[in-house]
Amino acid sequence: MEKKIRVLIAKPGLDGHDRGAKVIARALRDAGMEVIYTGLRRTPEQIVTAAIQEDVDAVGLSCLSGAHNHLFPRVVELLRERQADDIVVIGGGVIPDADIPGLKEAGVKEIFTPGTSTEDVVAFLKTHVGR
Amino acid sequence: MSVVKADWQEGFLAGDTRALARAISAAENEPEVVHSFLQEHSGRLGRAHVVGITGPPGAGKSTLTGQLAVTLVARGYSVGLLLVDPSSPFTGGAILGDRLRLPDLAQGSSSQIYVRSLSSRGSMGGLSRATADAIKLLDAFGKDIIIVETVGTGQSETDIISVADSVVVLAVPGLGDDIQAMKAGILEIADLFVVNKADRDGADKTERELLSMLKLQASSSGWTIPVIKTVAIRNEGIADLADQLLAHYEFLQTSGLLLEVRTARVKSELNELLQLRLTQEFQKVVGAARYEEYTQQIVSGNISPYEAVNQLWQEFVSEIKRSASS
Structure with a gap:
């Protein structure tokens, strides 16, 4: 039976701008993936619990509030604590170039900033998620 | 690690x-x-109460399911949720958006609730092929109550009865008159009715129509199907629903109907497995190439589908006989 790539799309933090998250969710769906969308304002703890319960291959985090430097690494850290660090974490949103190296060092696999083509995100997941 | x-x-x-x-x-x-x-590990199976929640898209199934789970956990039960959403017929992909409707407690703050979103992966009856196995796994894992939410249904997606002990059918005000309520299909499978969004106009009318439909229905089991009004988003009526669900399970146990329900389930499961096996064997013995040939023959009008089935069957039987004697 064909295995499907499962991705959790989550919005940590307090901003309510979910347009980007929805566009990505839709693009991944159209690429044949199963996308679980958590809705707005989730805590890193809720996101990690959902990722584990749903047995996803990847978590996509979207943040437009500026709190990415705190929230993204926190999700990676919690996944590691719960021995689920094989789940790939990617991030998106208005993220200054200067912040990207730090986020990657913290364990975020890739950062997609405004203007990214959805095909790039699909391609990235297909290459980095191995089942 | x-x-x-x-x-x-x-x-x-x-x-x-x-x-x-x-x-x-x-x-x-x-x-x-x-x-x-x-x-x-079959000794671990058969202990959980399996609840099915079904109803049209947008009726509030996910919200109700989440509130019900939180209510049951507060009463000391551990709960597993299986939320089924449709897959794309074109790409096979899916947006599984039921989890988003769950209250915070069901979002991961309680260790007593396990939530899993499932894509229907092409199944048409309101569930996915893997749902029955997922239920068994949650049962074996030790969940007391397993709630299965179907995809938003129309009138005839009734697969849920083949897996659930108690079926809750959601209705909302304003979706049709009493003739809709008389139709065969989904309305026949309810053990409990819920009129959700009961703060809206027409809720009383919907309740009355369901009640009068139920009056016409001969109940041989001894269970009176209740109609419960809820406003799931404000958690109203959920405690009543939980009471009635637990009462239904107790009724199933004391009346001996649970055994009957589960025997029927085993029978249909056996049927299904047998059909699957038969199809697989058929494909293996007769071969995909023959299927393709017959398909072409049918398309070009040389043979009717009925004749094709007869001939394929003959081929299958003689092949089986030959391999048995050799």
């Missing part, structure tokens, strides 16, 4: 959530592994 993918069985028996999640993925992707695991 991370768990090896195939290695969930030990963790599952130790009560690890990640292992349970892996097991359900296995049910979707490599069911044989799960079947042999369940066979080995």
Whole structure:
């Protein structure tokens, strides 16, 4: 039976701008993936619990509030604590170039900033998620 | 450090959530592994109360399911939720958006609730093929109550009765008159009716129509189907629903109907497995090329589909006989 790539799309933090998250969710769906969308304002703890319960291959985090430097690494850290660090974490949103190296060092696999083509995100997941 | 993918069985028996999640993925992707695991641990099965929630899209199934789960956990039960959403007929992809409707407590703050979103993966009856196995896994894991939410249904997606002990059918005000309520199909499978969004105009009318439909229906079982009004988003009427659900389960147990329901389930499962096996054997023995040839013959009008089936069947039987005698 064909295995499907499962991705959790989550919005940590307090901003309510979910347009980007929805566009990505839709693009991944159209690429044949199963996308679980958590809705707005989730805590890193809720996101990690959902990722584990749903047995996803990847978590996509979207943040437009500026709190990415705190929230993204926190999700990676919690996944590691719960021995689920094989789940790939990617991030998106208005993220200054200067912040990207730090986020990657913290364990975020890739950062997609405004203007990214959805095909790039699909391609990235297909290459980095191995089942 | 991370768990090896195939290695969930030990963790599952130790009560690890990640292992349970892996097991359900296995049910979707490599069911044989799960079947042999369940066979080995069949003593753990048959203990959970399986509840089905069904109704039209937008009726509030996910919101109600989430509130119900939180209410049941507060009463001391551990609960597993399976939320089924449709897959795309074109790409096979899916947006699984039921989880988003759950209240905070069901979002991960309570260790007593396990939530899993399932894509229907092309199944048409309101569930996915793996749902029955996922239910068994949650049962074996030790969940007291398993709530299965179907995809938004129309009138005839009734697969849920083949897996649930208690079926809740959701109605909302304003979706049709009393003739709609008389139709065969989904309305016949309810053990409990819920009129959700009961703060809206027409809720009383919907309730009356369901009640008068139920009056015309001969009930031989001794269970009176209740109609419960809820406003799921404000948690109104959910305690009443929980009471009635637990009462229904008790009724099933004391009346002996539970055994009957589960016997019927085993029968239909056996049928299904047999059909699957037969189809597989057929494909193996007769071969895909013959199928293709016959398809072409039918398309070009040389042979009718009925004749094709007869001939294919003859080929199958003689092939089986030959391999048995050799």
